[in-house]
Amino acid sequence: METHHISAERLTLARVGEILNKKMRLALSDDARRRITECRDYLDRKMAECKEPIYGITTGFGSLCNISIGHDDLSQLQKNLVMSHSCGVGERVPADIVRLMLLTKIQSLSYGNSGVQLATVERLINFFNADVLPVVYQQGSLGASGDLAPLANMSLPLLGLGQVDYKGSLRPAAEVLEEFGWEPIRLMSKEGLALLNGTQFMSSYGVWSLLKAQRLSDLADRIAAMSLEAFDGRIEPFGPQVNEVRNHRGQIETARRMRELLAGSEYIVRHKEHVQDPYSFRCIPQVHGAVKDTIAYASAVLEDEINAPTDNPTVFPDDDIIVSAGNFHGEPIAMPMDFLAVALSELANISERRIYKLISGQRGLPSFLVAKPGLNSGFMIPQYTAASIVSQSKGLCWPASCDSIPSSQGQEDHVSMGSNAATKLFRVVNNTERVLAIELFNAAQALDFRRPGRSSDAVEAMHEAYRHAVPFIDNDTVMCDHIAASVKFLQEC
DSSP states (O other): OOEEEEOSSOOOHHHHHHHHHTTOEEEEOHHHHHHHHHHHHHHHHHHHHOOSOOTTTTBOSGGGTTSBOOGGGHHHHHHHHHHHTOOOEEEEOOHHHHHHHHHHHHHHHTTSOSOOOHHHHHHHHHHHHHTOEEOOEEEOOOSSSOSHHHHHHHHGGGGTOSEEEETTEEEEHHHHHHHHTOOOOOOOTTHHHHHHSSSHHHHHHHHHHHHHHHHHHHHHHHHHHHHHHHTTOOSGGGOHHHHHTTTOHHHHHHHHHHHHHHTTOTTTTSOOSSSOOOHHHHTHHHHHHHHHHHHHHHHHHHHHHHTSOOOSSEEEGGGTEEEOOOTTOOHHHHHHHHHHHHHHHHHHHHHHHHHHHHTTTOTTOOGGGOSSBTTBOTTHHHHHHHHHHHHHHHHHTSOGGGOOOOBGGGTBOOOOOHHHHHHHHHHHHHHHHHHHHHHHHHHHHHHHTTTTSOOOHHHHHHHHHHHTTSOOOOSOOOHHHHHHHHHHHHHHO
16 A cells, blocks of 8 residues: 655645545654654753743633643643533534545644644554544534634544544544554643644645545536537637637636537537527636636645644744744635635536526427427426525525634634635535536437437547436436436546
């Protein structure tokens, strides 16, 4: 099994996808081990020398920052922090996102600015490699002061507390630790704060969503090309001159991609009776392109986030300073995740409009894409389903980052609500996948009514592969099964 070494080398989204898809193991590089150890040693020396209180290390937390804690209670302080902050509720966080939380927390702690023990980081690596996944819940974080509640739930098993998902079963963490021969971690000063402060909950949702958004953006172009062929659309809106003159990178890329996807098609070069197509076809470069640009922007921001320590205080051994500041604040990624949700919602929005046109009985296609409409309802209700999903996503696009509710007796008086932006984004991404699956369901059906002509090699290859998963619909049947098969096809495509 391939191993990824945690280091100061930039962790890209592509590499994260590789780690997950290939089920790679994690290990610390020698340099990372050195940084972690040197930072911990520096913090121990500093505490022995310093007479002034250090936030979160020798004091309480939040509005309790003015209460000093005795040396003998420093370990209990950190344990209390993890236990008391484990307040997550709601649905469980999906397994892949928990894996991302472990990965990104390990990466964040590896820079040597957090003051944790080497043993703590290695135990997180043990969890990742053995697929021992802490049970974490979706609700509870304000997205500032870090993702406190979900990261506390993630950290409980380090102490032998809470639950883990292991081999498909929910089990007490203490049992699983004993099974592996792992002693519970005894937290030292600062460690609980290092584990709980940070943006790894929201950033993990963001990374997962971006990886999927990149795939959906590509699939949307391929499906749109099939829909255009089925609707007898025109090629002129995808020409290089008309798109390059506007100079938006995503638009230019989308137009080029559509030309490539349609190259060699018999349908696209046929004489057209209609002068122009509806916006949902004609404006694919402008809309799909804007989505590509948004994905690129959000990807750059999220990559910066996962390649940084985001806990508080931040320890700088080489500069001999410990700074209490605000790198846990989720605003830098909350806004891009809200933006990305809008973009993915629009990708579904324009997709649903193409679905509507395909079933409308225009351009020689039968009403609702069945040979005997009236007796058969055909593809009438899949469009309803798509419209319902699109409407829900529009509601989810209200920006979470424009809200703030003060907490901790006013000490934490402005928060990002980035965790809500992240979990909303997750829902929008999944909604978009379902709408695109319904468009493909309709486009493949409509294209079959254009026979015996032939589309491009790219479109025909996708159509042929799809027909192994979903058949042509002659007469009314149970449609939800075919929609589910379409979603699965996109996930495996």
